[in-house]
Amino acid sequence: MSIPSRWPLPPDGIRFITPRVLIRRLQAQPLAQSLYVTAMGYYPRASGHAMKRRGHPDHILIYCTAGSGSLTLANETLAVNSGDILYLPRGSHHQYQASADTPWTIYWLHFDGLLADDFCAHIGSPERPINIGVQPRVIRVFDGIAELRHSSHNLAEFIQGGHQVQALLSYVALLVQQRQPYAGNNFDTENIRALMQEHIHGKLDLDTLAHEAKLSKFHFSKKFKKATGESPINYFISMKMQRACYLLDSTPRSIKHIASELGYPDTYYFSRLFKKNIGMAPETYRKAKL
Template sequence: MSTPSKWPLPSRGVRFITPTFMIQKLARHPLTKECYPTAMGYYPEASGHRMARDRHDDNLLLYCSSGQGHLETDSWRGDIGAGHLMLLPQGLTHAYQASQADPWTLYWIHFQGASTRVFMQYLGYREGRPVADAGVSPLLIGAFTNLLEVRRTGYSTRAFINASNHLRHLMTQISMEISAHSGRLQAGFELEMVQAFMLEHIDRAVTLDELAAVANMSKYHFSNRYKALTGYSPIKHLLNMKMEHACNLLDTTDLGIAEIAQQVGYDDQMYFSRLFRKTIGASPRGYRSSTRK
């Protein structure tokens, strides 16, 4: 395992290393063997913090919530600021240090597992690109803080299994925050504003022209940028939102299928049912009966 830095911890700092016996359990357990934490911590205003590794045995994720620093790898070097994530996979030689004038505050996690390369790629790591930008996110800060609570459990196996799966969830949250932040940064295109418009008008047909107008872009550029940020075309994503809302209505109300179809913008119940089956994999009635057994 790559050893964490020996930076002197202040009273609010945290440095926690998963004991060897627990790592061995997590590496074997079917719920954790794909990804599990080996060390984690929180370094507030980390003046003088620095680390260099020629040999890196873990995967390492660091989130800068404030302040500044600098990172160097074999193929990249640059400054780190608030909201940046450093993605340092196993085997990557690296060195990093806090700014003297404005030292960073870091949340960090060392992790191992059979699928860690896939997780790093999901977060956006590519060779020569070890930094991603999620913005300063209270959601992520809260998730890191919650994960650190595993250090108070007396090495409970169940708690570490939960923490391992919390780490996987954290990575999906990070990916979503990176995408949302990217949308906010792109001039003239507020992804959250467009999606809010979709939800506000989920009870009617919305055209690509309308969505592009909300984004103040041409249809062509809007569609390309939306798909780059979300993985879906705007109309496909809107359809998914409609079917998601329909599922919620089927789960939580006794409305008829025709009424639910109208509430998600379809006057033709049969057409709605065909779209629902194609998207969800079951008919509306079949879905409702399966969730109420």
């Protein structure tokens, strides 16, 4: 692992490396060996920060939350801006640095484990900046992982930290999938999801969705299912049922009122859809949440 140990840590910066003796314990621990943190840092306004590697034994995740920088891979230099995330699989040759004019603020994480390669494949091994936006949820997880530096190398805390990394990578994979449009056409799942959200209280048919994606109904349905695992209409219904769960949890509104609010004048039909999606009737769901 290459850590910029000679580069001066900026004010309010964080950097820690998991001791080798603890890594060996994590590798032997069934609850930890899937994924574990090998190093982590937070560099605010990191003027002068730069790194060059010919290869490294673990995986690296870098998240830029402000400012800018650049990443060089295979003699190609790519801009890195606020909201960009980089996933660098083990062994990759790369170079990156903060901008001289607007130095970046970044979180960085080194990790390894039996599932590290699988998560790399799940994210898609982009090895290039992908903009996911400045996500408070992602920042909170990074901040939580950073607390490991206060753990006095407690094994239980590092096990929990590894589980946080799994949750982080799963969420990053979802964000990356949502933000990447399909090559060769204008199909964009994030745009379709936004359209569905706009119509969450009413109706939306396949013709409208396909028209928005500028595709035939057949090709739109095929591409949408490949991206999400569900047909467009079933996905839209699932979004409605999740909204229904929120309303059942957070409001005293009647089931009839909620059904009507989500575009279902027939309460019995709404209840059947709800049970099919959630696994229980709306009445049962509400009582189970009390």
